[in-house]
Amino acid sequence: MSSLIKIPEVLAPAGSLDKLKVAILYGANAVYVGGQKFGLRTAAENFTLDELREGMVFAHERDAKVYVVLNSFLHDKDLLELPDFVRYLEEIGTDAVIVSDLGVVNTVRKHSQISIHISTQASTLNTQSALLWKKAGASRIVLGREVSVKEAGKIKRAADIEIEMFIHGSMCMAYSGHCVISNFTQGRDSNRGGCAHSCRFEYSLEGLDTLEKKKAFFMSSKDLEGLRVLPHFIEEGIDSLKIEGRMKSHLYAGTMSKVYSEALKFYADNGHFLSDDLTKWESELGKVSHRTYTQASLVEKASFNSIFNERENSLEGEWQMVGSVIDASPKSGIVIEVRNAFNQGDELEIIPFSGDVIKVQARQIMDLTMKALTRTKPTTLVRLPYVSGVKGSFLIRQKVKT
Amino acid sequence: MKLTTYAKNLHELNILKDQGFTEVILEPKSLARFGKLSHDEFIKLSGRAQELGLRVLLEWDILMTEDVFIIKLDAIKELIPFVNAVRVQDPGAFNWILENTDKPLQFIAENGNHNLNALEGWIDLSHGRMERVILSIELSKTTIQEYVQKLTIPCELLGLGRILLFYTPRPLLSALIPDKISINEEFAAIGESEESPHKGFPIVENQHGTFMFHIKQFCLIEYAQELREMGLCHLRIDQRWEESCLTEISCLMLKFETARFEAFKQRYHQDLMRGFYLVNKTDVLFPKLKNSRLQKREGDYVGEVLEVEKGSHLAIMVKNPRGLSGRDCIKILHPKGEVFESKIYSLKNLDLEEVNHVPAGNVALVQFVGGVWVKSQVFYLTIV
Numbered sequence: 001m002s003s004l005i006k007i008p009e010v011l012a013p014a015g016s017l018d019k020l021k022v023a024i025l026y027g028a029n030a031v032y033v034g035g036q037k038f039g040l041r042t043a044a045e046n047f048t049l050d051e052l053r054e055g056m057v058f059a060h061e062r063d064a065k066v067y068v069v070l071n072s073f074l075h076d077k078d079l080l081e082l083p084d085f086v087r088y089l090e091e092i093g094t095d096a097v098i099v100s101d102l103g104v105v106n107t108v109r110k111h112s113q114i115s116i117h118i119s120t121q122a123s124t125l126n127t128q129s130a131l132l133w134k135k136a137g138a139s140r141i142v143l144g145r146e147v148s149v150k151e152a153g154k155i156k157r158a159a160d161i162e163i164e165m166f167i168h169g170s171m172c173m174a175y176s177g178h179c180v181i182s183n184f185t186q187g188r189d190s191n192r193g194g195c196a197h198s199c200r201f202e203y204s205l206e207g208l209d210t211l212e213k214k215k216a217f218f219m220s221s222k223d224l225e226g227l228r229v230l231p232h233f234i235e236e237g238i239d240s241l242k243i244e245g246r247m248k249s250h251l252y253a254g255t256m257s258k259v260y261s262e263a264l265k266f267y268a269d270n271g272h273f274l275s276d277d278l279t280k281w282e283s284e285l286g287k288v289s290h291r292t293y294t295q296a297s298l299v300e301k302a303s304f305n306s307i308f309n310e311r312e313n314s315l316e317g318e319w320q321m322v323g324s325v326i327d328a329s330p331k332s333g334i335v336i337e338v339r340n341a342f343n344q345g346d347e348l349e350i351i352p353f354s355g356d357v358i359k360v361q362a363r364q365i366m367d368l369t370m371k372a373l374t375r376t377k378p379t380t381l382v383r384l385p386y387v388s389g390v391k392g393s394f395l396i397r398q399k400v401k402t
Numbered sequence: 403m404k405l406t407t408y409a410k411n412l413h414e415l416n417i418l419k420d421q422g423f424t425e426v427i428l429e430p431k432s433l434a435r436f437g438k439l440s441h442d443e444f445i446k447l448s449g450r451a452q453e454l455g456l457r458v459l460l461e462w463d464i465l466m467t468e469d470v471f472i473i474k475l476d477a478i479k480e481l482i483p484f485v486n487a488v489r490v491q492d493p494g495a496f497n498w499i500l501e502n503t504d505k506p507l508q509f510i511a512e513n514g515n516h517n518l519n520a521l522e523g524w525i526d527l528s529h530g531r532m533e534r535v536i537l538s539i540e541l542s543k544t545t546i547q548e549y550v551q552k553l554t555i556p557c558e559l560l561g562l563g564r565i566l567l568f569y570t571p572r573p574l575l576s577a578l579i580p581d582k583i584s585i586n587e588e589f590a591a592i593g594e595s596e597e598s599p600h601k602g603f604p605i606v607e608n609q610h611g612t613f614m615f616h617i618k619q620f621c622l623i624e625y626a627q628e629l630r631e632m633g634l635c636h637l638r639i640d641q642r643w644e645e646s647c648l649t650e651i652s653c654l655m656l657k658f659e660t661a662r663f664e665a666f667k668q669r670y671h672q673d674l675m676r677g678f679y680l681v682n683k684t685d686v687l688f689p690k691l692k693n694s695r696l697q698k699r700e701g702d703y704v705g706e707v708l709e710v711e712k713g714s715h716l717a718i719m720v721k722n723p724r725g726l727s728g729r730d731c732i733k734i735l736h737p738k739g740e741v742f743e744s745k746i747y748s749l750k751n752l753d754l755e756e757v758n759h760v761p762a763g764n765v766a767l768v769q770f771v772g773g774v775w776v777k778s779q780v781f782y783l784t785i786v
Contacts, residue, residue, distance in 0.1 A: 017721070050703065054723070073514035075682075076545070102527075103519030126471040128494030128501075135497075136527060144467070146571055151468035175465055178513055178569045183540060184616050184677070185567075185598050189684035191514060199568070204594040205578065205605070218574045218593075219614070297467075304577035326708075326719070326765055332752045335765070337708055368767065369714060369754070379776040381709045381717050381765070
């Protein structure tokens with residue numbers, strides 16, 4: 001069955017080298033990463049030059065691709081440093097760069113042969129726009145999140161170009177690249193990585209004839225979740241499904257990569273999604289902190305019900321990451337880097353790269369020097385007794401105690 | 403330098419004629435973000451404008467998903483015979499005009515396009531059909547001057563008008579009105595953010611989406627002479643939301659007097675600002691946005707401290723392919739910037755075995771170093 005169906009790639013966010021490894025180990029076919037400059041996540045950890053090289057090797061050894069974001073709206077002075085970086089990216093085998101500015105497109109083309117993907121930041125929304133970017137040298141378009149999957153299929157067929165669409169994550173309410181609130185109110189260029197997330201603030205609104213003064217988070221969007229839309233993506237021949245979130249956690253990168261790659265593999269093997277696992281996959285997506293989910297414009301135009309009219313601090317999920325496995329062997333046990341404290345006796349879920357979670361109870365906890373503990377502390381390393389099947393880099397979570 | 407502006411009725415056209423304008427921007431409701439004109443009104447007004455000797459520019463500045471684009475083609479095909487040039491922002495509209503008409507193109511490059519290379523790229527893509535580029539108001543005057551001098555086509559800049567901050571196709575205001583009448587109705591509101599001292603953001607929702615503007619309007623009238631000397635060809639006056647004061651502006655443009663301008667500012671219904679005209683420093687805060695722990699150095703990075711056990715050990719995740727050896731000297735950078743240097747004299751692996759070398763991807767336990775915190779970064783100092 002799988003040879004007959006073209007399955008889109010799962011493209012995961014990797015805000016750091018560790019997250020790149022997590023995303024790929026958990027099934028992502030490709031990751032997108034940022035260097036220390038030129039991207040839109042100034043505050044993210046991002047990659048040094050050495051880490052980019054190492055990430056490239058790690059990914060390519062596992063048949064995964066690495067795309068590097070250069071999707072800021074660069075000013076002239078920013079462009080001066082770009083040629084050296086582009087040549088370096090080509091030298092280390094970068095699979096593509098993600099670009100939103102025509103000046104950057106031209107610079108990349110002048111100094112390398114790297115494939116160019118047009119970022120969603122360019123708000124490419126229609127066939128004619130895709131054709132223009134194709135003339136400019138693009139090989140793939142990351143469509144604006146306002147485009148439905150059906151429209152995307154039309155664009156792909158008419159423009160004959162690779163199409164990438166967002167399937168999951170936070171969303172700009174504005175057309176991407178068309179919001180400058182931060183620029184003019186906070187002096188931070190949102191389109192060069194300084195977005196202050198002003199759209200998530202509460203606003204008092206007045207003046208509408210039919211509206212009394214009202215407070216609302218009226219510009220805040222719910223989060224995109226497209227699991228049940230997967231069949232449409234496949235039917236329309238979409239090439240790549242992108243997960244937003246380079247600033248998000250290891251647990252997020254791992255969970256999203258795992259769920260979407262397992263769901264697509266099921267489809268490739270069976271030709272449908274009529275799986276008992278569908279509810280399991282949805283449950284997994286729900287275990288990562290998120291705003292209320294919406295399909296936004298994937299099927300129908302996003303409307304009133306896509307607004308997340310709530311304060312951001314209500315985002316804590318029911319599950320939290322307690323840590324990740326640093327090492328696992330019968331001799332050293334399961335060594336965990338603790339992110340959130342857990343106690344002796346707690347039920348933990350260890351998430352394998354594929355398949356069902358491994359449930360363990362923390363009956364015995366020791367520190368690195370083999371001293372017994374009754375509770376752990378964040379930013380420490382602890383040992384649990386070895387459990388067969390557990391490997392390094394597995395993530396561990398726990399239901400939040402109420 | 404010529405003034406350009408919008409008109410939506412015969413009265414406004416006549417004012418333009420009287421003030422010596424040579425062109426007018428007309429906005430059909432179907433194609434322009436803030437258009438008010440039906441197609442019949444547009445065609446009638448276009449005809450009258452041309453009789454008055456005004457060049458007619460059609461504003462097609464909405465952004466369009468594929469299905470909307472297809473629908474809008476009927477509108478543009480109907481109106482295009484009645485205009486002299488078309489102003490577009492969506493690259494799809496740009497391409498369609500190039501491929502399907504012989505009309506000159508004016509490209510609204512107000513979002514991004516903050517480098518000369520990009521602007522020259524758009525001009526190249528137009529194959530000689532672009533007659534004007536509308537520059538971003540985020541450019542500083544030195545940049546504007548450079549672009550005006552180096553670009554091969556005339557440039558336009560906003561001289562007075564609202565600053566658009568935000569554009570979404572989603573209906574955000576009507577969502578708050580329980581018994582809204584029609585989805586295509588236009589709504590307006592004033593917004594006040596909880597997180598900033600700014601109060602009074604004008605917000606508009608119409609059939610094309612929701613738009614939010616800055617509390618102040620953009621104004622470069624006092625720099626008109628400077629812009630003229632730079633060689634800027636077109637300065638746009640945008641008074642679509644207020645009583646027109648074109649006569650007064652024209653007089654100020656002809657002969658600028660500070661006192662008259664100050665009086666104009668006092669009378670103007672909104673505060674005015676020059677934005678980034680003098681300087682754009684919207685990237686200077688970036689280094690402060692990043693946790694100093696995450697500001698890495700290239701080259702000699704060993705890894706990160708995962709655990710500090712006082713009096714016992716530091717656990718370091720070794721990330722450098724060289725690994726960590728018992729003979730290495732290391733420099734440890736505290737998250738707050740303090741630096742510690744130490745020679746390694748105790749090196750163990752996770753099985754607590756004394757070893758000479760811990761390879762990359764593994765945890766190394768070295769002797770405790772006072773003052774070091776978790777998340778400190780470790781670098782090679784020297785290899786003895």
